[in-house]
Amino acid sequence: xxxxxxxxxxxxxxxxxxxxxxxxxxxxxxxxxxxxxxxxxxxxxxxxxxxxxxxxxxxxxxxxxxxxxxxxxxxxxxxxxxxxxxxxxxxxxxxxxxxxxxxxxxxxxxxxxxxxxxxxxxxxxxxxxxxxxxxxxxxxxxxxxxxxxxxxxxxxxxxxxxxxxxxxxxxxxxxxxxxxxxxxxxxxxxxxxxxxxxxxxxxxxxxxxxxxxxxxxxxxxxxxxxxxxx
Amino acid sequence: xxxxxxxxxxxxxxxxxxxxxxxxxxxxxxxxxxxxxxxxxxxxxxxxxxxxxxxxxxxxxxxxxxxxxxxxxxxxxxxxxxxxxxxxxxxxxxxxxxxxxxxxxxxxxxxxxxxxxxxxxxxxxxxxxxxxxxxxxxxxxxxxxxxxxxxxxxxxxxxxxxxxxxxxxxxxxxxxxxxxxxxxxxxxxxxxxxxxxxxxxxxxxxxxxxxxxxxxxxxxxxxxxxxxxxxxxxxxxxxxxxxxxxxxxxxxxxxxxxxxxxxxxxxxxxxxxxxxxxxxxxxxxxxxxxxxxxxxxxxxxxxxxxxxxxxxxxxxxxxxxxxxxxxxxxxxxxxxxxxxxxxxxxxxxxxxxxxxxxxxxxx
Numbered sequence: 001x002x003x004x005x006x007x008x009x010x011x012x013x014x015x016x017x018x019x020x021x022x023x024x025x026x027x028x029x030x031x032x033x034x035x036x037x038x039x040x041x042x043x044x045x046x047x048x049x050x051x052x053x054x055x056x057x058x059x060x061x062x063x064x065x066x067x068x069x070x071x072x073x074x075x076x077x078x079x080x081x082x083x084x085x086x087x088x089x090x091x092x093x094x095x096x097x098x099x100x101x102x103x104x105x106x107x108x109x110x111x112x113x114x115x116x117x118x119x120x121x122x123x124x125x126x127x128x129x130x131x132x133x134x135x136x137x138x139x140x141x142x143x144x145x146x147x148x149x150x151x152x153x154x155x156x157x158x159x160x161x162x163x164x165x166x167x168x169x170x171x172x173x174x175x176x177x178x179x180x181x182x183x184x185x186x187x188x189x190x191x192x193x194x195x196x197x198x199x200x201x202x203x204x205x206x207x208x209x210x211x212x213x214x215x216x217x218x219x220x221x222x223x224x225x226x227x228x229x230x
Numbered sequence: 231x232x233x234x235x236x237x238x239x240x241x242x243x244x245x246x247x248x249x250x251x252x253x254x255x256x257x258x259x260x261x262x263x264x265x266x267x268x269x270x271x272x273x274x275x276x277x278x279x280x281x282x283x284x285x286x287x288x289x290x291x292x293x294x295x296x297x298x299x300x301x302x303x304x305x306x307x308x309x310x311x312x313x314x315x316x317x318x319x320x321x322x323x324x325x326x327x328x329x330x331x332x333x334x335x336x337x338x339x340x341x342x343x344x345x346x347x348x349x350x351x352x353x354x355x356x357x358x359x360x361x362x363x364x365x366x367x368x369x370x371x372x373x374x375x376x377x378x379x380x381x382x383x384x385x386x387x388x389x390x391x392x393x394x395x396x397x398x399x400x401x402x403x404x405x406x407x408x409x410x411x412x413x414x415x416x417x418x419x420x421x422x423x424x425x426x427x428x429x430x431x432x433x434x435x436x437x438x439x440x441x442x443x444x445x446x447x448x449x450x451x452x453x454x455x456x457x458x459x460x461x462x463x464x465x466x467x468x469x470x471x472x473x474x475x476x477x478x479x480x481x482x483x484x485x486x487x488x489x490x491x492x493x494x495x496x497x498x499x500x501x502x503x504x505x506x507x508x509x510x511x512x513x514x515x516x517x518x519x520x521x522x523x524x525x526x527x528x529x530x531x532x533x534x535x536x537x538x539x540x541x542x543x544x545x546x547x548x549x550x551x552x553x554x555x556x557x558x559x560x561x562x563x564x565x566x567x568x569x570x571x572x573x574x575x576x577x578x579x580x581x582x583x584x585x586x587x588x589x590x591x592x593x
Contacts (some may be wrong), residue, residue, distance in 0.1 A: 015438045113566040121312070121314070122316055122319075126306045126318070126329070127302070128304070128306075128309075129308075129329050130334055131329075133304075134301075135304075
């Protein structure tokens, strides 16, 4: 990658690390929340639905500010987590947290949609054949929602790669620490002569986002075909 | 093994209150849609929790609300055949068949995979996906899947209702074999008089959430008072033996010494068969008719006459071959002076007995 400046490579690698962590950690939680929203009725369901979707409609800077207040070293949760050695403020972990939260609604939406398309009668049939609730989920529900999970994961990854507002508000823009791809582009545009660096990173961003979308389309289609058996 | 069920449940406007027993063999829960049949079978399956009730197979309790016992579906050791098959689309036929086996206790001899596959004729389908199967093939796989779960109770909820006539005729014999070869109770929901006549050992007729009638199939279907799905569907069953296949395409049966002629049946000479004779295809004559094209004339004595709401009535005739029901007009009954105890002849056209009315007998 000689055509990239070390600063640019650093931003790219950090962005990948942040996005991969954000996506992987939120995936099980996303499946769980999607399941709750699609299949269960419980008090506070609409509240949960609202909270999950909030990052989609709030200005990202507001989400970032709220993260700073709660997960900062002085924040309610941040202070407690600091005791166990987990610090978010001005670290890459904080960038991952911000990216994960911003991407979460996209992931949950896509998994929830595919869950709602699974016929509960098939799950009933599985339970009459001796499968407990956990087994029904693992052997019938999960394989059938795989396309939705794939799409959701890749969308969330792409969203995490592009997250800017909440990240810069929460963890600032420290090269090598919290400077992700979008933050780096922003920083390069602020200094004279930075346009060419910014442009190269813009191209990389576009390529990553497009590949992610294409990959999710192809994978989801292939899996769906395998599942329906046609 | 006997399944005993008693349930009380209020559900979608139906006040369900039933109690019945299903002995070994096939028990048909019979009634119109809205009579509560599906609610009953789903309560037996554990897919629905009734307000009050008790369900047990011998002394193994599946549900007892009085003792706050509720065994979840997956612990009830069921083989449930649904109306729409409900095969798992992401698994191939072999994996579908073996699905229940993963969860069945490993001890105890279950049905042998090879035997079941052969009985159902699905060997050539094992590597296919359900999406590519016909309706009849799907239902055969669903039956196999239920059997291979090593069940203690087989349930079937209108398993033929989604099939066309040809496919129904294809699947019916498998349920006959199940009834005759499997030692566990089968609870079968249906609104079809033909399926009852072909399959039932025991009939439990439901109407408006109550048990209208329960008992042995031959007895219940031969009773003119029993018309749960309307007078058009009434028809008694005769049990007979195949005596000969004649070269002109007819089969001669021997029903307790009385010859019966029908269009050629597939059963071999000597085989036991059940024949359903639809009441509206039967004529009654005071004297033995001469110069008549109908080949089957069964002499007997009138037992009961049930007047209907309209111009028709249903007459039960006790013949040597068994009970026969005839649906005739009130005017004819008056003209002939028909009354209980009167001797008459029941006349049945050979071609009025359809192939789907002829089935294997009770084992």
